[in-house]
Amino acid sequence: MNRPLPPYVNRDLSWMEFNRRVLEEAQDADNPLLERAKFLAIVSSNLDEFMSVRMAGIQDQMKAGYTKKDFTGYTPAGLWKRLIKRTGQMVQDQYRTFREVMRGLAKEGISFRNINELNATQTKAIDDYFYEIVFPVLTPMAVDQSRPFPLLHTKELYLAVLLNQQDQPPEDEPFFAIVQVPSILQRFVVVPGRTGSKKSEFVLLEDLIERHIDTLFNGYAPIAVHPFRLTRNADLTLNEEGAEDLLEEIEKELRRRRWGMPVRVEYAKGMHPYALQLLKEELELSDNMFEIDGPLDLSFLMRFAGSLPGYDTLRFERMEPAYPSEFEHSDDMFATLRQQDVLTYHPYESFEAVNDFVTDAAHDPDVLAIKMTLYRVSGQSALVQALASAAEDGKQVTVVVELKARFDEERNIAWARQLEKAGCHVVYGLVGLKTHAKILLVVRREQQMLRRYVHVGTGNYNDNTAKLYTDFGLFTSHPVIGADASALFNEITGYSSPYEWKAFGVAPTDLKEKLFELIDREKAHAAEGRPARIIAKMNSLSHQEMIDKLYEASQAGVRIDLIVRGVCCLRPGVPGQSENIRVISIVDRFLEHSRIMVFHNGGEDEVFLSSADWMTRNLTRRIELLCPVFDPSLRRMLLNVIELNLKDNVKARELLPSGAYERTPLTGEPLRSQFVAKRIRVWKR
Template sequence: MSEKKTYNDPKYYTNRELSWIDFNDRVLEESRDKTNPLLERLKFLSITQSNLDEFFMVRVASLAKLAAVDYPKPDASGLLASEQLRAVNKRAHEMLIKQYNTLNRSLIPAIEQIGVHLKSHTDLTPAQFQFIKGYFHDELYPVLTPMADDSSRPFPFIANDTLNLAVQLTPTNGSGRLYATLQIPDVFPRVVRLPGEDNAFILLEEIIKTFVGQLFVNYQVKESVVFRVIRDMDLDVAEEDTSDLLKDVQQQLKLREHGRVIRLEVENSISKKLLKRLNKELGTPDFAVYETNGPVDLTFLSKLTGQIINHDDLKYPKFTAYQPKELDSNHDIFAAIRSHDWLMQHPYDKFDPVVEFIRQAASDPDTLAIKMTLYRVSGESPIIRYLGRAAQNGKQVTVLVEVKARFDEQNNVHWAKQLEKMGCHVIYGLIGLKTHCKLSLVVRREQGGIRRYMHMGTGNYNDVTAHFYTDMGLFTVNNDMGIDATNIFNMLSGYSKPPFFHQLHISPDGIRDFIDDKLDQAIETVKEGKTATVKMKMNSLSDQRMIAHLYKASHAGVKIQLIIRGICCLKVGIPDVSENITVHSIVGRFLEHSRIYSFDFDGQKSVYLSSADLMTRNLNRRVELLFPILQPDLSSRVLQIYETMWHDNVKTRILQADNTYKHVDRRGLTPLASQEAFAEAATLHVKRDQEDAAAAAPSEFQPMLSPQNQPNPLNYDDGSEPD
């Protein structure tokens, strides 16, 4: 058997979709972990639901389309699309049982013990019942629209991810069964606070079900159950050219609302007859029906935790993110970046300097141009505002807005139009590729000539998600990187294709080629009798060619450490293949999002950060960026951050040879939760800076000295600092 064939054996690979379900199961474990604060456990259960919804809208929808046309090519693990579709639904059903067992047996009893009550209409006090009755008549009744379902009125369209009631009726003075549906309006909060108690709540659908009969005068409600559908929401944009891309995306956004039903969730109290009718009308296969032992759509739990009062002690403790004073609004950020490179680790370091970088550039008289890529931004993005201000101030502003960023398409289309109105030059991306790199470039005219200031990151320019995604970024004026960045923007905006890059590596192809070269170097180093270690951190590892290369390096004797939060299609512990590979996964308070790639060849270390995971889409079909950390103290800091995460023994799970993930055996070890350690270090850093500033401040009463005794003012413009 040839080496290549050996490394590509299907039994060496885990199916991507099943690996994702393993990841979501690790999130679910966090909701069951009693060492986590109680209200955070509710949030984790909510996250498992939103994760599943997106997974079904995109990944399972794609499998359904492939299965429908009997797509003949198996995945790396040897499974056909139809086999994957059934396996995924089987595992998702098992997860559903686990989710609702967690809710009903663990979380609901636990919150009731602290005085938080999620009530049904039968549990209410007379005053609370009168409250929901008034709420129904005064607020809900005018908005609700029952939709009859009979021979003259066809079954109505059920929108994706909306809560609905399926109602079965009989005439008061007659016989026979009639049916209707009723959408539960999302213009009202789903979690409604009840009077008379601090933390008593009822769900909106429970109020509507209690009084639904009043919408059907002269009919008797025999049954009413909540249901929800998840539809195929994958965007299918044909890109022959980008001139009409914006229009094409907007058109597809309308069309995808009517995608086929991929999953039907319904309360398990539903009768067989009503379920059969829903199945028929929605065209749902039996394996895609999910009966819930509790409220449909558990994302309401996040909203519930936001309304619970007097229990901040049951949430994660707050920490103070660090910001160097040199990078704040009172200092010249360009002078700070000229003095040396700056590494940011969010959310432990504030995201503010990234916003400040664009803000100062917008009004800086020496700034000639700002160029930036935007993949996902917040709904009220300050960066967008400052880019617009820069254009209005006469700067040349070029922004690549990726309008195909999944589930952010509408937001990005909006911002693209706004930027154009403000005078920015907007690019919508390259044909057939998503632009996923995180790159901003400020070009200034200075005494020595033109100078390029850069920020490169592993995560999006999103000031909201920066508070709960872990990401890393670099500020630099490195000339070679600046030239590379200019070439990247020329490539994105025009027809330029640079023959080579000095320091940066770009996908498609460039990052794959770079990592392949590094793995080949590692193999050669080991063959020479020296040691080689590869350390990588990413969100997902699924590219078959890359996994095969890691297997080859492992077989040669290269030590490989991988920290992978989510999907991992690589298997460990395969004799003569992956015995030198160890995989850790950290799931905790923050979503691990940073990507680190480091290589140690007999003591010669190199460190890189990237926007890219080792997934086929990132390496082949996206514009991605991988950049080196050249300043020695910063590269050491990245490695130290990696080592702290690698030795996490609280939130780390280690991939086993049987494809399960197990917590670290902590016997005899001092507990180390890396995210907590970084948060505590940030708070300590802030406190130390405050104490230093207080110690350096002049006392309140200071004697006036004669002019000849005044100390000489110190000038730090040369970059030196006082002792």
């Protein structure tokens, strides 16, 4: 007799399924070889973050003796055990794929070589590189009674070195030392080509250091040298209410992150048992240690694959983002927006339109104020430069900088200080809430009145990720949206009574309730026998109340299509529970990042852009935004994109009731939604 399925899929197990889909892209022989290498790098980076945040949190719960089951039915200990097993399987598959990709690259003339296989000229060249560049940076760290075990930095690569002193009896314990592989140097070292050869050959930096390890320990003979890598707990624990200065408190916490509890150790296959046991004892780890059959930390493949000159046939076809046609032939973006709203679709359309919007506002004498949220920005942000320039010109510039954007805290602190120095009003948001909404407001004086221009996005104001993520941005001068935008900034930066939003839904105050009302309206249509449909595209779905609400709608006869790239705790296709719900995930060249919600509304479709996934943190612990798209032609564009996603039969995977995913059956002509979407006219018609 089959046991009934639990109503929910566990969030962390669902995330493992997502990273498995990323790995499948590395395994897909239809993808170019260097792109497959990049997907391998993404798998590693994803696992790093998962270990340092999610697994670290589970570890903390176990150490605290927490045994209560979560809403999906797992205790911390039970979940930890299952995740360790899944991770081990994934890592084995990842390195099996790595070897396959490396064999393919070798056939194309790109290879990592064993140093012993190099000829005399090549060997001399890399040896010279070691002595001139690498050796001066290295620091051997001995471990003995007078020199305790050193602080190991998270996600850095180290060599564990065992040594014997000259004339030391073989039964004596070996000496132990650690050498950090300097991350400031490139992980892959170029080997000069052989005479007449056009091949690109490389050696790994850790192999080069191992070759010369004796130069760091005069008088000692190396017995064994093996790479290893530690991942620490990277979650910040902030006392925001007790902090006198949030910026200083986060800086302190970032320094404490260096001493986060060890969560995972990766070590090279065949590591000497003595060295391995010593690491286990010092780091107090036993079951989250992974033996790796290949180079540790494959995230270096991202830079490697992107840095090789030539080899264009081994990459995706280069795509140049188009400048939005609505602005292309206009010298005045504000004049354009007085006539029409504009929707931009990144990365197919250029993020330069956003940069130009802020730059134009910064230099326009009629612009009085610019207000903006910054969650993640690029290292050389044109937006930040424009905001600083506007403030220096005397404009009122207010920037809500989210200091708690995970792993971007240090960069955001630097931006905050730069903006303050230029004269901007920098606000760090509200205590206990991350500001995740993506909104930009320009206030302009026009003919004895003020007009507001607004940009609302589904993604961050980051021109780098805008080339890699699919996101939408809405430019508008609609007065209702403008009024709501002003009220939102007033709530964030000052004291304000609860505002009656005319257009927006805002978390944590009313976004969840607004979404529930929209879902209930579709239920009512279904009860009356009218067509009822919900389409929602997002990154993650894990909020229990939201899932229950979608189950209710399904049971009432509402047809629901969900496009959820990553975590999905909803279990679709279960009779009596969710038989009217379909869930797909698209993993392809670009990271699907946009959040779009469509409610059929009896044939008068209402379409929204949002910054929020349907997760507990987004709906209850963040300032998030849901913005309607009023222009009928723009709603049609968004529906075109949604329909493309739903028809994808090349890169879409469908979530099964079991919690596993399978590729959408290829029926009819192949349709790869990202490749169709790059033809702008397809979705703008």
